Amino acid sequence: MSVSAGPAAERADPVLYFLRYSYPCAFVLLQQRRIDEDTYRLIRLAALGKGHLEKGFIEGIFSAAFRRLRMVAEGRGKDPWDLDVLQAYFRDGLHNACIDRGEGMYARFSEGFRDLCxxxxxxxxxxxxxxxxxxxxxxxxxxxxxxxxxxxxxxxxxxxxxxxxxxxxxxxxx
Amino acid sequence: MCLSIPGRIEKTDGETAVVGYGNERRTVSTKLVPCAPGEWVVVSGGFVMQKLSEEDAKKALALWDEADERERRSCC
Missing domain, CATH: 2.30.30.140 (SH3 type barrels.)
Structure with missing residues (x-):
């Protein structure tokens, strides 16, 4: 999947950009008890631009996403928090490609279930x-x-x- | 990221519902996908995202049960 143009908010804040894509998943982390209710609320507020979370804290929570983002970033000689890297991953299809490759838990689930992600x-x-x-x-x-x-x-x-x-x-x- | 864990609707009240996950209960919004008690659902961001058949839900729950810690941490 490719996109010819960037989003309307071309110079989006990378932290906000990452949190908006990953906030819906935080509920799954809550279900797995990998985060608690307070952290979930903090992620929600930060995704709405109403709070600040340190990059290191976010990287620790979404560790699998950052493992992949670091690989994408290395290939481009960039930082994983670079907006180009985040856009390539979330918006332009690399995230979906990871799902299609059936990495980790994705391998266990049916295509219909994986598609929800x-x-x-x-x-x-x-x-x-x-x-x-x-x-x-x-x-x-x-x-x-x-x-x-x-x-x-x-x-x-x-x-x-x-x-x-x-x-x-x-x-x-x- | 982000495979979801299915739960079952226990009761509904307007646009909210209580979803049971084993021994845990969570109040979620049914604003996007209207639901009835007894239905199996996946929730994301506090909203019901999709209904599932009981068969698919149980299959997914079994997969989560089988997964080891490393696999559980592999999605998000």
Whole structure:
């Protein structure tokens, strides 16, 4: 999957960018007791831009994601917190490629179950208050609009789990 | 990242539901996916993301049970 243009917020803060993509997963960490309720709340607040978390703290929590991000970063001679690296990983398909390769736990689960983890590029079809109805590849899903408060029908967004994460520039008309 | 652990809806109240995970209970939102008691679901970010058949849910739970610590830490 490739994208010709960057997101609307081209110079997004890398910490905020990472946390928005990974916040929905934090619930799984909570279920596994790898983080406690307080940490979960801190991650949520930081993802909303209402708090600050140290990079080292975040790397410790999302250790598997950072193991992969470091590999991506090394290949590009960059820092794992470089926005280009984060975008390549989350927005432009490397995260999905890891899932498709069936690394670790992914190998055990069915494709349908694994698909729930993928980042999708979707079009907003309708907006109902803070919920967006989006569509990709003929699939419709409802996601939370909290991270893209101005999203409206026709906009292109990425979605991860239950959240719309960022707006994408519209594809040029051909 | 981010494979989810299935749970079962125990009760609903408007747009919230209590989901049981073994001995644990969590209150979640059903705003994205309306649910009824007894249904199996995966939750992410505090919202029900998808319903699952009982068969698929039990399969997924068994996979989590079988996984060792290293595997459990491999997704996020």
């Amino acid at each position: 993928k980042v999708r590029h979707a079009t907003v079809v309708a907006r109902h208050a803070d919920v967006l109805e989006v569509e990709y590849d003929g699939t419709r899903r409802r996601v939370v609009a909290e991270f893209v408060p101005d999203a409206k029908p026709g906009d292109r967004v990425t979605i991860h789990h239950t959240y719309a994460i960022e707006k994408l520039r519209k594809r040029p008309r051909s």
